[in-house]
Amino acid sequence: MQVSVYRYDPDVDEAPQMRDMSIDLPEGKELMVLDLLERLKEQDPSLSYRRSCREGVCGSDGINMNGLNGLACITPVSQVAKRGKLALRPLPGLPVIRDLVVDMSQFFDQFEKVRPYLINDQPPPAQERLQSPEERAELDGLYECILCGCCSTACPSFWWNPDKFVGPAGLLQAYRFLADSRDTASAERLRDLEDPFSVFRCRGIMNCVNVCPKGLNPTRAIGKIRGLLVRQGT
Amino acid sequence: MAALRKLEFDGLIVGGGGAGLRAALELAQSGLKTAVISKVFPTRSHTVSAQGGITCAIASEDPDDDWRWHMYDTVKGSDYIGDQDAIEYMCSEGPQAVFELEHMGLPFSRTESGRIYQRPFGGQSKDYGKGGQAARTCAAADRTGHALLHTLYQANVKSGATFLNEWFAVDLVKNQDGAVAGVIAIEIETGDVVYVASRATVLATGGAGRIYASTTNALMNTGDGVGMALRAGFPVQDIEMWQFHPTGIAGAGVLVTEGCRGEGGYLINKDGERFMERYAPTAKDLAGRDVVARSMIIELIEGRGCGEAGDHVLLKLDHLGETVLNSRLPGILELSRTFAHVDPVRQPIPVVPTCHYMMGGIPTQVRGQALTQDEAGRDQAIEGLYAAGEAACVSVHGANRLGGNSLLDLIVFGRAAGLHIEQAVRQGISAREASESDLEAASARLARWNASTSGESVAALKRELQNCMQTSFGVFRTEKHMRRGIESLKGLRERIGNAHLPDKSNAFNTARLEALELDNLLEVAYATAVAAEARRESRGAHAREDHQQRDDENWLCHSLYFPDDERVAKRAVNFEPATVPVFEPMERRY
Numbered sequence: 001m002q003v004s005v006y007r008y009d010p011d012v013d014e015a016p017q018m019r020d021m022s023i024d025l026p027e028g029k030e031l032m033v034l035d036l037l038e039r040l041k042e043q044d045p046s047l048s049y050r051r052s053c054r055e056g057v058c059g060s061d062g063i064n065m066n067g068l069n070g071l072a073c074i075t076p077v078s079q080v081a082k083r084g085k086l087a088l089r090p091l092p093g094l095p096v097i098r099d100l101v102v103d104m105s106q107f108f109d110q111f112e113k114v115r116p117y118l119i120n121d122q123p124p125p126a127q128e129r130l131q132s133p134e135e136r137a138e139l140d141g142l143y144e145c146i147l148c149g150c151c152s153t154a155c156p157s158f159w160w161n162p163d164k165f166v167g168p169a170g171l172l173q174a175y176r177f178l179a180d181s182r183d184t185a186s187a188e189r190l191r192d193l194e195d196p197f198s199v200f201r202c203r204g205i206m207n208c209v210n211v212c213p214k215g216l217n218p219t220r221a222i223g224k225i226r227g228l229l230v231r232q233g234t
Numbered sequence: 235m236a237a238l239r240k241l242e243f244d245g246l247i248v249g250g251g252g253a254g255l256r257a258a259l260e261l262a263q264s265g266l267k268t269a270v271i272s273k274v275f276p277t278r279s280h281t282v283s284a285q286g287g288i289t290c291a292i293a294s295e296d297p298d299d300d301w302r303w304h305m306y307d308t309v310k311g312s313d314y315i316g317d318q319d320a321i322e323y324m325c326s327e328g329p330q331a332v333f334e335l336e337h338m339g340l341p342f343s344r345t346e347s348g349r350i351y352q353r354p355f356g357g358q359s360k361d362y363g364k365g366g367q368a369a370r371t372c373a374a375a376d377r378t379g380h381a382l383l384h385t386l387y388q389a390n391v392k393s394g395a396t397f398l399n400e401w402f403a404v405d406l407v408k409n410q411d412g413a414v415a416g417v418i419a420i421e422i423e424t425g426d427v428v429y430v431a432s433r434a435t436v437l438a439t440g441g442a443g444r445i446y447a448s449t450t451n452a453l454m455n456t457g458d459g460v461g462m463a464l465r466a467g468f469p470v471q472d473i474e475m476w477q478f479h480p481t482g483i484a485g486a487g488v489l490v491t492e493g494c495r496g497e498g499g500y501l502i503n504k505d506g507e508r509f510m511e512r513y514a515p516t517a518k519d520l521a522g523r524d525v526v527a528r529s530m531i532i533e534l535i536e537g538r539g540c541g542e543a544g545d546h547v548l549l550k551l552d553h554l555g556e557t558v559l560n561s562r563l564p565g566i567l568e569l570s571r572t573f574a575h576v577d578p579v580r581q582p583i584p585v586v587p588t589c590h591y592m593m594g595g596i597p598t599q600v601r602g603q604a605l606t607q608d609e610a611g612r613d614q615a616i617e618g619l620y621a622a623g624e625a626a627c628v629s630v631h632g633a634n635r636l637g638g639n640s641l642l643d644l645i646v647f648g649r650a651a652g653l654h655i656e657q658a659v660r661q662g663i664s665a666r667e668a669s670e671s672d673l674e675a676a677s678a679r680l681a682r683w684n685a686s687t688s689g690e691s692v693a694a695l696k697r698e699l700q701n702c703m704q705t706s707f708g709v710f711r712t713e714k715h716m717r718r719g720i721e722s723l724k725g726l727r728e729r730i731g732n733a734h735l736p737d738k739s740n741a742f743n744t745a746r747l748e749a750l751e752l753d754n755l756l757e758v759a760y761a762t763a764v765a766a767e768a769r770r771e772s773r774g775a776h777a778r779e780d781h782q783q784r785d786d787e788n789w790l791c792h793s794l795y796f797p798d799d800e801r802v803a804k805r806a807v808n809f810e811p812a813t814v815p816v817f818e819p820m821e822r823r824y
Contacts, residue, residue: 030575042693045745046737050274053452055488055569057380058278074572097423098742104275117388118339127292127329128336130348136341143341143374143381147277182339191661 001025001081003040005047006089007099016096018087025077033065033072033080033088037100049100056213059146062153063100064089069150069211091153093162104204106162107149107169114166114192115176119185135181142176144214144219145169151208151218157201164197168208168218171199175221178228190225199225238418238429238673243269243323243396244295244659245652246416246432248403248459250276251336252284252379252644253623253651254438255386257602258653262395266659269396271403271419271430273454273747276387280440280452281644284379285565286493287353287371288645289638290328294359295369301325302814304370307360308639312632313774313784315472317794317808320600320628322645324639331645332372340385342374343562353562354496355637356520357824367520369496371638376565378489382641398430403458404436405676406466406619407668407787413617414466415666418676422747425740427680429673433654433663434618437463437604438648441624442758445590446708447700450482454751459625461754463596464761464797465679468616469606471627471792471805473594474756474766477635477775478709480526482588484546486573489539489590490566490583492637495519497562498553501530502582503538509547514824518747521824524634524775527587531709534586541584548582584588585593587709592637592758593775594765595627597794597805602651603627607794607803618666620655622647629792632807633774682731683749689734692749699726699752703759712779715768723760730756761795768802769793786819 001023008016021040025031034051041047049072050060056074063072065080066087080086096103120129152158152167166174174193177183193199201221208218245261247254250272255389261268272279291301305325309316336342336350343351350372359366372379390397400422407415407429416431442457443449460470480501481490500519503509513529514521521529530547533539533762540548551559551566556579559567563578570578597605604619604626606762623630632642670769730752737745770777771785793803 011739011741041745042691045692045748046739046743048742048744052278052454053280053283055283056572057377057565058274058282058452059282060278101742103423108275112391115392117392118337120337124333124337126333128333128342128350131344132348133344133346136344137251139341143384144377146253146282146380147275177339180339180341195293 002085003036004085004087005040006050008096009098031077032211033075033077034061035173037072044167048098057146059148061152062091062148064091069154069225071148071150071213074213091149093153093159104149107152107167109157110166110170111147111173114170115189116173118177118180120182121184129182131181138179138181139176141216142172142179145172145216146214148213150211150213154207154211156205157203161197161201165201166193166198171202171225172216172221175225178225193225194229199229237549237762238427240429240431241269242665243267243430243432245434245436245655246430247436247438248417249279249438249440249623249625250274250399251279251438251440251623252281252383252386252641253648254436255383255390256494256645256648257436257622257652258395259386259389259393259440260649261656262390262393264656266656269430271398271401271417273400273402273422275399276397277384279383280455280515282380283381283452283489284382285489285491286355286496287373287378287638288332288382288641289355289358289371289636289812290332291325291370292329292332292350292352292372294345295352299368299370301328303360303362303368304328305814306817307357308630308636309817310363310669310822311357311634311636313822314627314790315773315788315807316632318811318816319808320663321630322811322814323600324630324642328642331642331649335382335385338385338389340374340381342372351499353493354520356492356495356517356526357636358520367517370697371493371496373493375481376493376563377560379641402681402750403462404750406462407672407676408466409666409668409672411617413666414619415668415672418673418680421730422742425743427677430664431668433659433665434620436602436620436622436651436655437625438551438621438623439625441592442755443589443592445609445700445703445755445759445762447704448482448487449589450479450487451589456751457758458751458753458754459621460595461757463604464757467798468604468619469597469794469796470761471594471597471794472629472633473795474769475593475633475775476589476762477523477529477591477593478587479590480523480530480547480587481585482590483569484584484586487588488569488573490549490569492523494549494551494563494566495559498554499549502550503533503728504540504544504546504787505538506523509538517824523637525824528777529707530587546584546586549585550582552580552582591635591640592624593627593631593633595625596621597792598626598628600628600650601654602647603654607805611803620651622651633776645704679753680750683735683746684738686734689732690729692733692735692745692752695726695730695733696752696755697753699759702726703722704764707762710777710779711766713767716763720763720767723756723763727756727760757797761797764792764800765795765802806817
């Protein structure tokens with residue numbers, strides 16, 4: 001199989017280049033793209049990428065595979081390879097540190113901007129705060145985010161304004177706390193988001209939904225935030 | 235040696251998983267200058283993979299639940315070499331620590347009354363084993379580790395600790411007085427080498443499951459903290475005790491939570507027989523993990539395994555119904571479909587015992603300070619060094635950890651270490667000086683790899699090490715195989731010492747990290763091998779075919795492996811809980 005890999009070492013290379021590597025795939029055994037990368041790295045130890053849990057929960061190995069963002073460890077090679085060919089690139093839109101490793105600072109800055117933690121100024125009770133199963137169900141589809149960055153780096157609005165548009169991952173997180181019955185800072189949270197960029201740069205393109213490896217729907221969360229902002233404004 | 239960049243902190247935590255983040259939170263909130271070094275962005279740490287839950291007597295499912303019953307289960311689960319003062323502390327402080335997590339925002343699943351949902355897990359009982367199965371494991375669906383780790387990271391974002399993310403700790407800096415004065419670390423993005431000095435250094439680097447070929451552990455679980463401690467000459471405790479989780483997905487190694495059996499799933503052999511009824515008539519599939527794993531291997535050896543090769547058994551869940559599976563075990567459905575190509579709603583999951591957890595580690599006091607022994611064999615605190623979580627052995631798990639107790643261990647003892655360090659710093663421990671030669675010693679192995687010009691490859695040596703451990707130190711162990719394994723590891727030590735790092739570049743050089751990790755794997759594997767050979771009995775997860783009985787006369791104690799002379803000493807188990815009568819050793823039946 002032919003694999004074309006984005007290679008760039010800032011100390012040596014003037015510009016990034018796609019380098020072809022060939023590899024024999026074992027018969028009758030399904031490989032994930034991460035397995036492929038591990039084999040390529042045995043051929044050439046200088047190939048760099050992030051990886052850890054190899055089961056789709058740590059969020060390390062978000063990369064771009066034949067044009068589609070996803071996690072290398074849970075994407076079967078057969079699912080993304082076309083006619084025996086596969087191109088592996090770093091997540092688009094962020095500065096590249098080396099090979100498939102991107103600098104995620106902008107992504108995490110936006111995450112931190114939404115104050116991604118529970119705010120409740122009441123003194124906590126001796127036990128847990130109560131929450132009904134229905135209230136808790138509001139968090140399903142939100143809290144499972146693994147911060148892999150696949151969504152925000154697939155979003156044209158984030159490519160254009162990574163400093164001002166919070167992006168799908170950050171907004172999913174913002175709504176996770178707006179939706180939590182235990183959080184008391186909704187008004188302040190919404191005030192932080194009401195400028196023309198933070199939320200309203202979302203154009204509903206829905207690339208985020210298409211690529212999310214956890215099957216989450218940031219566009220729906222953004223819609224809910226818009227709804228809250230509009231209601232608050234009237 | 236060129237002058238190193240130096241950073242200075244009051245408290246330095248190595249490792250950004252559950253234990254490290256909990257310790258960091260405690261220190262940062264107290265106003266001390268705190269830093270966390272993590273080789274990955276913290277939410278990528280392996281705590282994120284924990285599924286089933288955190289065991290704690292918060293008396294939600296059963297209003298009469300009692301932390302003393304949890305303590306009894308844990309002591310029994312440990313096969314009586316868990317320290318009872320530490321287990322008492324964990325089980326009694328546990329509820330407070332869990333409620334704190336809830337207050338931070340952890341999205342626990344809920345009961346109809348709005349309290350935290352708890353599910354049954356293995357080895358749990360009511361009324362000191364007399365009241366039947368308990369349901370004591372607090373859960374956020376089957377993503378409890380993810381929810382816990384993200385919540386702790388979020389709380390740390392709020393509190394303002396310094397995060398040195400994607401930095402790799404190479405070795406402890408130990409000064410001429412034998413005290414720890416920080417670490418030598420690599421900033422991965424640039425390749426810069428930095429001396430991170432601290433009054434107190436906490437090793438919260440997690441486990442080392444990657445010493446085995448088949449493991450549920452993440453690729454980065456390479457025992458870095460334990461490797462650092464051993465290279466600094468400090469001992470490790472009960473390192474022969476490795477947990478094999480009964481339900482790793484066959485072929486892939488990916489974990490399937492014990493919560494599956496807690497929710498009512500069970501194991502069957504090729505005849506469709508629910509075989510655990512034969513091995514553990516009362517607890518059945520919810521016996522201790524060591525018991526279930528051994529039973530499964532016996533089924534395979536006796537020819538009742540499933541599949542063409544007869545190399546696995548099946549975990550049956552379909553009778554629970556799609557609604558329960560979707561709400562309680564959604565992550566398991568996902569993993570089974572991806573890695574086993576089965577849909578548990580209709581088909582059973584092929585599973586096999588898989589290396590999962592390191593019960594041993596760096597011996598510590600209840601409040602986290604690391605220990606060694608003086609010449610007379612008495613405990614001696616190591617100045618400046620602490621450990622918490624899987625890297626530590628405090629010891630609450632003894633010879634076999636109960637499911638759901640590891641997350642509790644992380645937060646209770648991460649917090650305890652933070653509290654202790656805060657107190658120590660306030661009482662004025664001074665910054666310890668390190669000389670040029672101390673720093674050079676801590677940088678030596680990095681210099682060795684950087685200077686290598688030829689030799690064997692890291693990947694091939696790692697594979698050989700993992701296969702050796704799998705063959706000689708698995709679920710069942712015998713003298714002959716272990717002796718052979720130790721000889722292989724001695725050979726590997728020499729070969730790894732001459733291995734080659736071909737890529738000497740600076741920016742995000744993961745080949746260099748994998749080389750440094752291989753040194754750590756070797757240290758942990760070798761200590762495991764020597765301690766396993768030395769403990770001539772069967773206890774908990776350590777099952778010897780040539781010494782099948784537990785031997786309380788000689789081995790009701792911790793093992794302590796000293797790296798400098800490769801000696802295994804003994805250390806007394808604590809049988810002095812402060813507030814409850816001691817639990818005397820008994821025969822362990824489920």
